[in-house]
Amino acid sequence: MSNHTGSLMTGPLDHLRRPFTRNVTKGQRVLVISDFEHDPRVWQAIMTILADLGAEASLSLFDRRPADYYDPPSGVCEAMMASDLNVLVSSTGMLHCDANLKAMGAGIPAFCLDGGMTLEMLQSGGITESMKDIAIRKHFVSKNVFGENPQTCRVTSRFGTDFTYSVADRITKPPMPSDDFDEYRIVDFAKDENRPGNKLLYYLFPTGEFNVAPVEYSASGKLVIDLTIHHIGRLYSPIEFTVEDGRIVRIDGGAEARILRDHLDRWGDENAYLCPAEASIGINSKAVIRGNQREDKNIWGTMHFGLGTNVDVGGSIMSSIHMDGVILEPTLYVDGEKRIEDGRFLVPVEPS
Template sequence: MQAGAFVTGSMEYLRAPFVHNIKPGQRVLILTDTAHDPRVWQVVQSTLCELGAEATVALFERRPADYYDPPSAVIEAMMKSDVNVLLASTGMLHCPANFDAMAAGIPAICMDGGMTLEMFQSGAVTEDMKQVAVRKHYVSKNVFGDDPKECRVTSAYGTEFTYSVDGRITRPPLPGDDFDPYRIINFAKDENRPGNNLLYYLFPTGEFNVAPVEGSANGKLVIDLTMHHLGRLYTPIELTVKDGRVVSIDGGPEARILKDYLEAYGDDNAYMCPAEASVGVNAKAVIRGIQREDKNIMGTLHFGLGTNVDVGGTVKSNIHMDGVILHPTLYVDGEKKIDGGRFLVPIEG
């Protein structure tokens, strides 16, 4: 963003999560960093003040990777807040500090991962969020079914990958007439996803989360669209996975960057794969070259490295990195359910 850039366009979508969740007098902490577009936190703070909240901005240097904690002074402030707004250029939803805050009953409104002001005005945020909830239910019911065991994924770039989902598929309920698509979610209660005191609203949303059985994956996984921290990929990244661990990373420049990144900021568990194998269900999401939106694109699959306790697994790591396949083909127990990014079963209800 150039210095002196103006705020333009409608703020309707950016305001929605705050209008639905924030009450007058609440203490709201906005976490952001020096790498983020300042127009966004300025609009957020103005909105919170308009709603009568006591809004404070915590501005700090960019963290080196997703899931890294903010500075210690900010961590202390998070525990004294009524709501934490995560608006950093790196993902902080599942950093240890926010897990502690959620465990204490302090919810988060998550808008982090480098979203631009323009991303709050078009694309994924404009989707009917109730319909996203409907699709999550039917992806569970019709794509995976009642007792799925194994998934196989292929793609035009050479993906040939299998993993177990035995006991790992949750089923979010269909939204009722009183469903509020913008309210903070208690995932154990509202989406049948127990564990880890998950208490947040993710904006935009648009993915059906799956945490495959640890150690079950084998084959070649080729990420072809976008990867955390790398952005839009110009050359695919080939991950060779054996018994749930990445054993080699091959490809062009982006593959080298990923190797170096994992060595610098990862740990032993950062090579666990797939930490996540989730399905995109947002029909308004578009290719941005920013993983935060791209992974929501309808019919995509994104696969994670590292931590997965947040999506129903058991692995904790310093980091979590998602990579997106744009046109995957997915087989569940031998039956093709997604063909080149196109659903072969109904997911609209």
């Protein structure tokens, strides 16, 4: 059971409440999906909010899944297809598991609070950021960090990263939000963020990343993850990937590297070693280091790199898992021009 069992539910719930108030109506069927290792205060707070709103809410609890992106039990998968809204509050990431992708494809949206977030993470830090500001920054990252028709990215870091990959035809162009932009509305990513070819329908919080799916099999070099990674959490020693033709051929480092090698060997598949499945930029100015990738990957000026599945961010790869690893202070070159230096943007990512 979670080590949060028996702890008090204290502090404000306003940031947690707002998206539910905006999107949930009386009598709506809402399925809350969690597991026995998650902080129970989170799903308790959510169930209380749903009761206040008059929703027809149900809670499903089960054993923690072995890896991120693994489906919940089959009975829960069936219930997800009969719901009006699925709320993901699991210890492992489930936003892009097969069951939720099918539900979103059928027009059933998701609220994503998965990945083992505690109640405190839903009261302070990244969740307090303005979603309109994030939408504005997405527009300017596309316009100024990547520019028109970018081809190649190179990333370096003080821990030894020297990594290149192609982004040809992979940079989306999110529009500037309008004056009446609704910060809490469920996002249809194909329509609202110009991500064609997907059926992503969800509200993610906390959030604050500009997603990029590099061209598959185009990457090479050394990629050193130094802050946080799925499954492990905060890193005490960096993990170094050697990548050839977009595939991890070697994983070096200390104890965490050993944990990751064993995890991929046991729960991954051939596509779990494809890298980078994702190469995204953090743009949340209020996100703080938690030792949990759900918040850490949104920290201003960070970059995170994914392994495995990337159909959710504009790629073509399906895998049994997806894992994000965060570099705290990356340097990014786009077609030879330095755009981020040690986690600091060198070009405008806001109107002023």
